[in-house]
Amino acid sequence: MSAPTLPSESPSAAVVAPSGLAIEFDKVSIAFDDKVVLENISFGLARGETKAVFGVAGSGKSTLLKLAIGLLRPDSGSIKVLGEEITHMSEPELFELRRRVGIVFQESALFDSLKVYENVAYRLMEEGLPAEEIERRVREVLRFVELERTYDMRPSELSGGMRRRVAIARAIITEPEVLLYDSPTGGLDPVTSNTIVELIVKQRDVYKTSALMVTHRLQDAFTMATHQFDQATNKMVALPKGQHCDVPMSFLILRDAKVIFDGDAHQLATSRDDYIREYIS
C-alpha cells in the first residue's frame, strides 16, 4: 500500500494549544550503560491529539513510551503526564496515575495464563468491581474491537492481529485519558493493519483520547491524518482534501537520540530537511 499524499493545507486549530497538555517532555535524557538513547527530548502532546512517533529501529521510540508511563525513569529532565510530574513519583503513586493511562505493547504482552476476558478485565478485577459489571464492560469493549467471539479463548489461540486488538481492548476498558501504542501494526498484513488503524482513529474521534503512537509505517499515520471516524456508518472515511488539517494529528521524528521534527501534517509536508524529505518520500 503506497502512502497517501500528505495534506499540505495551512496548519489547523485542531491541534490544541500547549496549555492543555496530556504529556509533556522537557529536556529528557536517558542512557543504557554508555549508549545514549534519548538526549534532551522536549515535546508536548495536546489533549485529544494523536501524535505519531517515527524513527529508525533503535532510535528510542519504545523507550519514549516507557518513560511516558513511568516504566523507565529518565537520567535527567522532567516528564509531566496529565499535569502530574512523574519523574520522582514512587511506584505506588505511579500505579494510581497509570489507571488513567493505557498502553498497547509491541507484541501485545497478553498474559498467557489468562483467558481473553481475564486479560481484558484484568484491571477491573484488580479494582474489585462486581462480576456482572465486569462481564458487561468486557463484552462491550470486545464488541468495540469486534472480537466478542474470543471471550473464552486463550491468547495462544489468537492470530497476531487479534492479539493486538485484544491488547487495545485491555488498554481502553478503563476509558483512559491517554493511550500509548507501541507499533500497533508492526508485523501485520495490510488488511489487519487497516483494521487496527481504524480502531485507533475510532478511539481518537469518538472518545477524544490523547495518544502517542510509535510506528514504523508511515502509511498508517498518513491514513490517520487524512481520515476520520464516521459514527453513522461505523467506518473510517477519507476527508476531503481541504479538511485534512481538521484532524487532531501530529508527527514526531527521532534521529540520533534527538527530536528532529515535531509538528503537524502541513509542516511535515513542507519540511525542507533532507533527511525528513527522504524519510517521508
Added chain:
Amino acid sequence: MALELELISPFELAKDFVVAVQEYTLLSAQSLTNFFRPPVYMGDMLQQADLIGVGSLPIVILTGLSVGALLALNAASTLQRFGGIALIGRLVSQGMVTELGPLITGLMVAGRNSSGMASELGSMIVTEQIDAMRALGTDPTKKLITPRVGAATFMLFFLTIIADLLGLIGGYAVAHPLFGVDTQQYWTSVWQFLVFRDVFTGLLKPVLFGFIIATVGCYYGMSTKGGTQGVGRSTTQAVVAASVMILIVDFFVTKLIFAIFGYS
C-alpha cells in the same frame, strides 16, 4: 562465524556480584514486607501451594523412601560389625530428621521449582508481560513473588515432614526384613533418641530452604535479559544458585544450632 571472547576485569565481576547481592536482598525483603501491605493475593498463593506442594509430592515420596532405605542399608553394615544393629532406628531417625530429610527435599524442590519460577517469570519479562502488569497498576512483587515465597516456605515445611516420615518407613523396610530388627525395637529407637534440638533443626531448615528456593527462582526470573536464550540461562543459574545456597545455609544452621543447644 568468528567467536568473540570478551575478557571481563575482576573489578567488574566483583561489582556485578555486589549489585546482584544487593538486588537479591531487596527483592527478598520486599517479598516479606508485602505480606503486611494489601492487597495480598491469597488465590495466587493457593495456586502456587498446589503447584509446589502437591506437584512435588511424588518426587519427595520417592526420594524420602529411597534415602531412608539407603541410609539404613549403609548404616547396617557398620552397626552389625559392632553388634549395634538395634541402634539402626536411631541412626536413620537422626540422619533423616535433622539432615537428609530437609536437605534432599530442599534440593529436589529447588531443582523442580526454582527453575520453574525462573523460566516462568523470565518468559514474562522477555514478552513484556511484567511491564504490562506494572502498566495495569499491579505491583509484580506482590502478585508474582510474594505468593511464591509464601507458598514455597509453607509447603516445604510439610513436604519435609512427609519426606522424614517416609525415610523412616524406608529405613524400616530395610532394617526389618533384611537385618531382622524387631518392629517395636526399631520404632522405639526412632523416637526415643530424638531430642528437641533435632526436631527444631529439622523443622527450621525447610522454612529457610523454602524461602531460598522461591526468592532465588524469582530473582533470576525477574533479572532475565536477552530473550529466550536469557530465559534458559536464568533457569540454569537459579537451580545452581538455590542448591548452593541451600548447602551453605544448611551447614551454618547446623553449626549454629549445635552452638546454641550443645553437641550432646
